[in-house]
Amino acid sequence: MPQIAKSETQFDALVIGAGAAGLFYGARAGEAGLRVLVIDHAAKPAEKVRISGGGRCNFTNVHTAPENFICANPHFPKSALARFGPQDFLDRLARHNISWHEKTLGQLFCDGRSGVIIDMLLSELYETGGELRLATLVHGVERTGTGFRVGTSGGTIEAARLVIASGGLSIPKMGATGFAYDIARQFGHAVIEPRPALVPFVLEGREKEDFASISGLACPVRASNDRAAFTEAMLFTHRGLSGPAVLQISSYWAAGEAVTFDLLAGLDAAAALTAFKAEHPRKSLLTALETLLPNRLVALLSARGEIPAVARMADMPHTAIEALVEGLSRWTITPAGTEGWRTAEVTAGGIDTDGLSSKTMESRIVPGLYFIGECVDVTGWLGGYNFQWAWASAHAAARA
Numbered sequence: 001m002p003q004i005a006k007s008e009t010q011f012d013a014l015v016i017g018a019g020a021a022g023l024f025y026g027a028r029a030g031e032a033g034l035r036v037l038v039i040d041h042a043a044k045p046a047e048k049v050r051i052s053g054g055g056r057c058n059f060t061n062v063h064t065a066p067e068n069f070i071c072a073n074p075h076f077p078k079s080a081l082a083r084f085g086p087q088d089f090l091d092r093l094a095r096h097n098i099s100w101h102e103k104t105l106g107q108l109f110c111d112g113r114s115g116v117i118i119d120m121l122l123s124e125l126y127e128t129g130g131e132l133r134l135a136t137l138v139h140g141v142e143r144t145g146t147g148f149r150v151g152t153s154g155g156t157i158e159a160a161r162l163v164i165a166s167g168g169l170s171i172p173k174m175g176a177t178g179f180a181y182d183i184a185r186q187f188g189h190a191v192i193e194p195r196p197a198l199v200p201f202v203l204e205g206r207e208k209e210d211f212a213s214i215s216g217l218a219c220p221v222r223a224s225n226d227r228a229a230f231t232e233a234m235l236f237t238h239r240g241l242s243g244p245a246v247l248q249i250s251s252y253w254a255a256g257e258a259v260t261f262d263l264l265a266g267l268d269a270a271a272a273l274t275a276f277k278a279e280h281p282r283k284s285l286l287t288a289l290e291t292l293l294p295n296r297l298v299a300l301l302s303a304r305g306e307i308p309a310v311a312r313m314a315d316m317p318h319t320a321i322e323a324l325v326e327g328l329s330r331w332t333i334t335p336a337g338t339e340g341w342r343t344a345e346v347t348a349g350g351i352d353t354d355g356l357s358s359k360t361m362e363s364r365i366v367p368g369l370y371f372i373g374e375c376v377d378v379t380g381w382l383g384g385y386n387f388q389w390a391w392a393s394a395h396a397a398a399r400a
C-alpha cells in the first residue's frame, strides 16, 4: 500500500502505537472524519498480529462476554464489548474477502497468514485518509491549550486528541515498552502493577527435573484455584508447565500460590478403575491407570510416590480407589514462578480503569487523552479475546 509522505505537524488525533488497537482506531476515527496520524517506534506495524495465533491470528472469539476478561472493575469492559462484538469484526473481514474458520471453543482464525489482517488494518487506515509513520521515537508529551504537543524523532506533532495504544510489556524483544504507563502516571493516572499473563509456569529442583523427563507430553486437565478454573490441555515442558489450561490459570495466579490440577478431568475414574478391577483383578494399578492417563505420566507419578505400588487390583479396596482418584483430581503444584515477560502473551494489570470512561476510553483527568488496547487494565482469556478487546476499545474511543 503506497504511503504518501506528508510533512504536516497538526492532526485531529495522534495515535502512539501502530498495533492492533492503534491501527483499528486510526481507520475508525478516519471514517468519522478525523485527520489521524499513527506513529510507532518499530520499523514494522502490528508485529504481534503477525505472530499471533501461530501465524494465523486468532482475531476474535464468538463467545466473547465480559466474563472472559480480567479487570479490577469487572463492569468496565461491558460497554465497549457490547458496542463492537465479534460479528462486527467479521463484517469487516467480509468486506476484505478474508476467509476464516473456527478452530475450537469459539476461537476464530484466518484461513491464510495473519498478514491479511495487517493488510486490512493498513488499507482501512489509508483509505480513510490516515497516515502512518514508523521508526518514530517519542521524546516527550505535553499538554497545550487546545490539545497535546508531542516531541518525536521526526519533529514536533500537535493534535487535539492523543490516543495511547502502545500495548503492554510482554515480549520486550518485539519492542514492548512501558510507555503507556509512563504517560498515564505523567497525567495523574493510577497504574495497576503490570504482571505477565497467559504465561507458562516454571518449576524448580526435583519437580523441574522430574517433569522435564516427560517434556512434550500433553494431557487434558482442569486447572483451578479459588478464582478460576479451565478445562483444557496441559503440556509438560523442560522448564515446567504450559499448554492452554496453564496459560489461562496463570492470568489468575500470584507468586507463591498453589494451583490444583484435576488430572482425571471429565472422567468417572472411580467407576472406570472399579470396572477394571472386576475384569482384571490380577493386573496392576499402573496398568489400570494407563487406561486413563498417558503411560509416561503414570510411570513418573509412580516413581515420585504419588501412585501407590499395588501389584494386583484385587488388593485395592474401594476406599483406596477413591483416595487415589481424590489425589489425582486434586494434584497440586506450587510453581516457582512464570517464564515472565519473555514469553507472556499478554500483560495483566495496566492503566486503572477508574480513571477512564468505559464508553469512550477517554481520561477522566485529562480531556482528549485516550488509552486503548492492552495497556488498559483489561486482560482477555486465551482464545482471541485480547484482539477483541483491542478492536472494541479502539472502536469506543473513535466513536467518542
Ligand SMILES: Cc1cc2nc3c(=O)[nH]c(=O)nc-3n(C[C@H](O)[C@H](O)[C@H](O)COP(=O)(O)OP(=O)(O)OC[C@H]3O[C@@H](n4cnc5c(N)ncnc54)[C@H](O)[C@@H]3O)c2cc1C
Pocket: 016, 017, 018, 019, 020, 021, 022, 039, 040, 041, 042, 045, 046, 047, 048, 049, 051, 052, 053, 054, 057, 058, 059, 060, 136, 137, 138, 165, 166, 167, 168, 170, 171, 174, 175, 176, 177, 178, 179, 344, 345, 346, 372, 373, 374, 375, 383, 384, 385, 386, 387, 388, 390
Ligand atoms: C506470541 C503472541 C501471540 C498472541 N496471539 C494472540 C491471538 O491469537 N489472539 C489474541 O486475541 N491475542 C493474541 N495475543 C495478544 C495480542 O497480540 C495483544 O493483546 C494485542 O496485540 C494488543 O494490541 P495493542 O494494539 O494494544 O498492542 P500491540 O499490538 O502490542 O501494539 C503496540 C504497538 O505500540 C508500539 N510501541 C510500544 N512502545 C512504544 C513507544 N514507546 N513508542 C512508540 N511505539 C511504541 C509497539 O511497537 C507496537 O507496535 C498474542 C500475543 C503474543 C505475544
